Amino acid sequence: MTATAPTFDSPFFRAALGRFATGVTIVTAQSSAHGPVGLTVSSFNSVSLSPPLVVWSLSNTSLSLSTLEHCDRYVIQVLGADQIALANRFARGSPAERFAGLPLSRAPGGTPRLDLPCAAWFECFNRSRYKEGDHVIFVGEVEHCASSDALPLVYHAGGYDLTPTGGGK
Numbered sequence: 001m002t003a004t005a006p007t008f009d010s011p012f013f014r015a016a017l018g019r020f021a022t023g024v025t026i027v028t029a030q031s032s033a034h035g036p037v038g039l040t041v042s043s044f045n046s047v048s049l050s051p052p053l054v055v056w057s058l059s060n061t062s063l064s065l066s067t068l069e070h071c072d073r074y075v076i077q078v079l080g081a082d083q084i085a086l087a088n089r090f091a092r093g094s095p096a097e098r099f100a101g102l103p104l105s106r107a108p109g110g111t112p113r114l115d116l117p118c119a120a121w122f123e124c125f126n127r128s129r130y131k132e133g134d135h136v137i138f139v140g141e142v143e144h145c146a147s148s149d150a151l152p153l154v155y156h157a158g159g160y161d162l163t164p165t166g167g168g169k
Helices: 012-019 066-069 083-093
Strands: 025-030 036-041 045-048 055-057 073-078 102-107 112-114 122-130 135-147 154-156 161-164
Touching: 025 083, 025 112, 036 055, 036 083, 055 066, 055 122, 066 135, 073 102, 073 112, 102 154
Parallel strands: none
Antiparallel strands: 025 036, 025 073, 045 055, 055 135, 073 122, 102 112, 122 135, 154 161
16 A cells, blocks of 8 residues: 555645644764764654663754764753753754854763753664655664753744743744
């Protein structure tokens, strides 16, 4: 059996997907040939508790794609509700400017991560990658993680959604 052609266009589909609220993360990594890379990702989700697996996806046109496809590990940092400026910086800023002036540390496996408070972080072994449509789907096996009591930043309907402590579009 094969799929039938969709009855909608891409903008309509994007608007429908926007009805589902997601958390906002920054993924950081480093390849042996380049410095650290980082970008804002809102496609993060859990897959499995045993083994501990998470999933996220990245556009085929991302400037960071090659590094992320070939790195051994990456860190997914779940942003707090008060980190809208940081989310925008890693979503819109040039790759060279994203880390400027920000403290970096290393997760236990050696992966660069922002040395800033966040709601949670996950250091992942880059287990699987699948090309599907206009994205690459990444499955990470979580090796280390930590969390805080911070409320997460939420993305909904094309903007940052309000949380009990603030946020805003």
